[in-house]
Amino acid sequence: xxxxxxxxxxxxxxxxxxxxxxxxxxxxxxxxxxxxxxxxxxxxxxxxxxxxxxxxxxxxxxxxxxxxxxxxxxxxxxxxxxxxxxxxxxxxxxxxxxxxxxxxxxxxxxxxxxxxxxxxxxxxxxxxxxxxxxxxxxxxxxxxxxxxxxxxxxxxxxxxxxxxxxxxxxxxxxxxxxxxxxxxxxxxxxxxxxxxxxxxxxxxxxxxxxxxxxxxxxxxxxxxxxxxxxxxxxxxxxxxxxxxxxxxxxxxxxxxxxxxxxxxxxxxxxxxxxxxxxxxxxxxxxxxxxxxxxxxxxxxxxxxxxxxxxxxxxxxxxxxxxxxxxxxxxxxxxxxxxxxxxxxxxxxxxxxxxxxxxxxxxxxxx
Ligand SMILES: [Zn+2]
Ligand SMILES: [Zn+2]
Numbered sequence: 001x002x003x004x005x006x007x008x009x010x011x012x013x014x015x016x017x018x019x020x021x022x023x024x025x026x027x028x029x030x031x032x033x034x035x036x037x038x039x040x041x042x043x044x045x046x047x048x049x050x051x052x053x054x055x056x057x058x059x060x061x062x063x064x065x066x067x068x069x070x071x072x073x074x075x076x077x078x079x080x081x082x083x084x085x086x087x088x089x090x091x092x093x094x095x096x097x098x099x100x101x102x103x104x105x106x107x108x109x110x111x112x113x114x115x116x117x118x119x120x121x122x123x124x125x126x127x128x129x130x131x132x133x134x135x136x137x138x139x140x141x142x143x144x145x146x147x148x149x150x151x152x153x154x155x156x157x158x159x160x161x162x163x164x165x166x167x168x169x170x171x172x173x174x175x176x177x178x179x180x181x182x183x184x185x186x187x188x189x190x191x192x193x194x195x196x197x198x199x200x201x202x203x204x205x206x207x208x209x210x211x212x213x214x215x216x217x218x219x220x221x222x223x224x225x226x227x228x229x230x231x232x233x234x235x236x237x238x239x240x241x242x243x244x245x246x247x248x249x250x251x252x253x254x255x256x257x258x259x260x261x262x263x264x265x266x267x268x269x270x271x272x273x274x275x276x277x278x279x280x281x282x283x284x285x286x287x288x289x290x291x292x293x294x295x296x297x298x299x300x301x302x303x304x305x306x307x308x309x310x311x312x313x314x315x316x317x318x319x320x321x322x323x324x325x326x327x328x329x330x331x332x333x334x335x336x337x338x339x340x341x342x343x344x345x346x347x348x349x350x351x352x353x354x355x356x357x358x359x360x361x362x363x364x365x366x
């Protein structure tokens with residue numbers, strides 16, 4: 001099953017010309033979980049090859065504006081398209097208060113939304129994985145999220161099954177599910193005889209804004225990917241501590257201590273471009289990446305290789321061409337021909353809007 005992280009916004013506190021404020025999309029199989037929704041997240045999705053899909057769930061790490069300002073706009077756009085799918089929003093205590101204010105912005109919606117306030121240690125059971133709420137430290141109510149897959153059954157040894165007299169077919173399936181099967185001659189075969197040891201699932205931690213903390217260190221033990229705050233570099237460590245953030249070096253030391261496979265640094269202050277951050281972290285922990293917007297971190301099962309950075313992996317093809325060349329792809333004319341912006345929901349020209357029918361605004365304000 002595929003698992004990856006799409007970086008939609010990697011800037012700290014304020015947007016820059018190249019980086020949008022925090023937002024990350026976790027994709028696992030057909031599931032789409034958005035973590036934080038900084039200003040302009042809906043447009044980042046539209047610019048990506050993903051499009052503004054009807055996300056069912058949003059996880060907020062805390063209520064600083066650079067992590068939620070994109071939400072009311074995105075919720076409004078969904079309504080203009082006539083979305084019916086309910087939206088569930090998770091966050092630390094204070095979520096209901098926040099929405100008392102936000103609902104004046106987005107007004108009447110065409111779908112229901114549900115607010116779920118989570119506390120440190122809460123666990124959302126999703127069957128073959130779980131989401132654990134991680135204690136962080138940022139001066140206000142804040143937490144990170146750990147996405148932890150259950151162990152998978154061991155590898156099925158076809159040769160061993162055949163040697164024990166099991167014929168290919170339904171009995172193979174039963175053994176793979178952990179059952180004991182009885183053969184025609186009355187003998188029985190237990191799954192342990194044909195299955196290898198259980199294989200561990202993957203673990204991904206997204207901290208949101210935080211100082212380096214014991215809670216993150218514990219949650220990140222042997223994680224495949226740790227996505228950590230790195231707002232500053234080491235020369236600003238006092239400032240990092242004062243403002244409840246981390247330096248690249250401190251995040252790298254934590255990653256080293258936790259034994260993660262890959263450290264991914266984000267939420268960069270607008271004074272950095274990336275290379276200085278990655279240099280500082282790699283001096284401590286070599287397997288570090290600092291993605292730009294639209295980069296993807298692919299997280300394969302451990303036996304299939306290490307997590308890796310796919311540069312620009314989420315860019316739509318037109319933007320990719322534009323990024324390397326004449327820069328025309330981001331302009332109005334190059335994209336959808338004349339006669340208006342193809343991404344305007346009122347024109348039904350975007351991917352989802354086109355499918356959902358004309359996105360005429362129900363309240364006439366579109
Ligand atoms: Zn922030
Ligand atoms: Zn913050």
